[in-house]
Amino acid sequence: MAKIDPQTQLELEAAAFRRLQKHLMEDRTDVQNIDMMNLAGFCRNCLSRWYQEAADAHGIEMTKDEGREAFYGMPFSEWKANFQTDASDEVKAKFKDSHG
Secondary structure, eight states, X not given: OOOOOHHHHHHHHXXXXXXXXXXXXXXXXXXXXXXXXXXXXXXXXXXXXXXXXXXHHTTOOOOHXXXXXXXXXXXXXXXXXXXXXXXXXXXXXXXXXXXO
């Protein structure tokens, strides 16, 4: 692998993050957060929290709602109204077993 300087690495990581964000925001709105949690152990809310925590670490005050809006590209309530569906009892039970 070619040697990558720190600035280029930062730019590549940021580009990969933006692509993941776009993929989840635009291409895969059908994938529910609970499904992501059951499969991967993290979801959009985790990513928005990590974004918020990174902002806080840089001295940028950001609320939970502001972090979610930054990641979701819209207020969380709007995203939920447009894209969130009810989880089946089976999916809820799987979540409870693995995260309860």
